[in-house]
Amino acid sequence: MxxxxxxxxxxxxxxxxxxxxxxxxxxxxxxxxxxxxxxxxxxxxxxxxxxxxxxxxxxxxxxxxxxxxxxxxxxxxxxxxxxxxxxxxxxxxxxxxxxxxxxxxxxxxxxxxxxxxxxxxxxxxxxxxxxxxxxxxxxxxxxxxxxxxxxxxxxxxxxxxxxxxxxxxxxxxxxxxxxxxAVAARRSEIEKSRADVEALGFKIRTSTSGPSAPATDPSTAKEKRSARRTAARRKYDVALSFAGEDREYVEKVADALREAGVDVFYDRYEQTNLWGKDLAEHFGHVYGQDASFVVMFSSRHYAAKAWPNHEKSHALATHLKGVGGRMLPVRFDDTDIPGVPGTIGYLDLRVLTPEQLAELVRQKIDADAPDT
Structure with a gap:
């Protein structure tokens, strides 16, 4: 040789x-x-x-x-x-x-x-x-x-x-x-500088927006989500699209979202509802119409499976129309998912716990809801 x-x-x-x-x-x-x-x-x-x-x-x-x-x-x-x-x-x-x-x-x-x-x-x-x-x-x-x-x-x-x-x-x-x-230290630095400038007593010229609004009471946030879903004729705040091999992580995300009062589509929560239905048609409605957001858990397993790709195609079609329904891609690895534009930003699950991801999804739902 x-x-x-x-x-x-x-x-x-x-x-x-x-x-x-x-x-x-x-x-x-x-x-x-x-x-x-x-x-x-x-x-x-x-x-x-x-x-x-x-x-x-x-x-x-x-x-x-x-x-x-x-x-x-x-x-x-x-x-x-x-x-x-x-x-x-x-x-x-x-x-x-x-x-x-x-x-x-x-x-x-x-x-x-x-x-x-x-x-x-x-x-x-x-x-x-x-x-x-x-x-x-x-x-x-x-x-x-x-x-x-x-x-x-x-x-x-x-x-x-x-x-x-x-x-x-x-x-x-x-x-x-x-x-x-580093983010916390930088925010503290920015806030101190702002306070020092305000102490000068002059009007501050700035092109930036003001500070973030205070956190909303959980019960009020849940009521707002419900009202928004009703107005948009949607059933879920978010649907989770994933491969079975990644279920352990995804289930923790689903549990944390439900604990936070988010209405989430996760298949194990819907077993009775799914019984006897045409799953291809039903999942098409869930991921294309019934959920305001879809979290796509990208991985090599996801790319290889038929059902996740069926879910992705419906979610992506709605996302690209720009008429409600948005994809929130996250990745377990670097596998490319066919059809997903390279311009869509990902979060990397190698640096996020399920609980951290669930909190970010909740924030996204409450702060950046799709148009009705």
Whole structure:
């Protein structure tokens, strides 16, 4: 087997240093938020949006989508002492290149960062756009042998990714609290500056909006939601669209929303109502018409399932019409969901607990209800 043009992965930068530098830069990133943003949005919302932008996307290998390609090549076998070769130059023979294409999602820069735990037995591949390539030249055209070589390289790659993922996960756990603290500090700084300027006794010239309105009493907020749904002829404040594999997280979100007085469509709350109905038609109404908002829990499982995509298509059709019904996409990983415009902002669940997400959804419903 001959490797050519392969890259030594995880060797260019120190992962610990890269992640530490990014955490140290959180406060500076928060300072780029306009003061008007602090006036019109809560700390929870600002922290979630900022943390979602700064989250490090770990590498996810899609090894269920591996493809293989082949091509005839000329191979120099001068290094093979078991072959007769030309002592005055290269010995070229006909052979076959077998290339394994391994799709991945996540931040490709992670593949260049060395984790704190590592071995001298490095991982190698060719880094392409959204895929890693493993090309093997076989002078004997031994296709079966290349599978053994690929399995060995894939095992080594996964070992390294395990070490990287542990550090990335720790960074992502620290990120949201760090951003939240920076947002609180920045708000305090803004409020102090405003108070100092007001103390001068002059009229303040400003183009920003005033401070956020005080929190609404929960019972009053629930009454307003009910009145808004009635006027818009909607049944739910929000519907949750997800794949079954992600149910554990989603159910905690649903429970927290219901605890907050939000009318939420979550399938387990509707089992009796769903009994005997045409589910395709019923879900089309729920996600396209009956809910003011739809939270789409994006993941590789979501992209692969028929029912979530059925729900998404109805929610997206209403969203794109701009006549009520809005999608609130959140992501478990970096899987692209076909049809969802790249301009729609996501929140990243790697830096949000279910309870935090539920609170953000409640705020969105109460502060930014769709037109009736």
């Amino acid at each position: 001959i490797r050519k043009d392969w890259t030594l992965l995880f060797s260019d930068y120190d992962l610990r240093s890269v992640l530490d530098d990014q955490l140290k830069g959180v406060a500076e990133r928060v300072r780029t938020i306009p003061e008007s943003g602090f006036a019109s949005r809560t700390d929870e919302d600002l922290a979630a949006m900022t943390a979602s932008e700064l989250v490090v996307r770990p590498i996810l290998l899609h090894d269920d989508q591996i493809e293989v390609s082949t091509r005839d090549v000329k191979i120099d076998v001068s290094h093979d002492f078991n072959r007769a070769h030309n002592p005055w130059g290269p010995t070229i023979v006909d052979g076959l290149e077998v290339c394994y294409h391994l799709p991945f999602s996540g931040d490709p820069q992670v593949l260049r960062c060395r984790p704190s735990t590592y071995t001298l037995n490095g991982a190698r591949a060719v880094i392409g756009k959204d895929e890693l390539r493993f090309p093997y030249d076989s002078p004997g055209r031994d296709v079966a042998a290349t599978k053994k070589w690929f399995d060995e390289d894939l095992t080594r790659l996964k070992e390294w990714l395990g070490w990287v993922d542990a550090q990335v996960a720790e960074y992502n756990r620290q990120l949201e609290p760090a951003v939240r603290a």
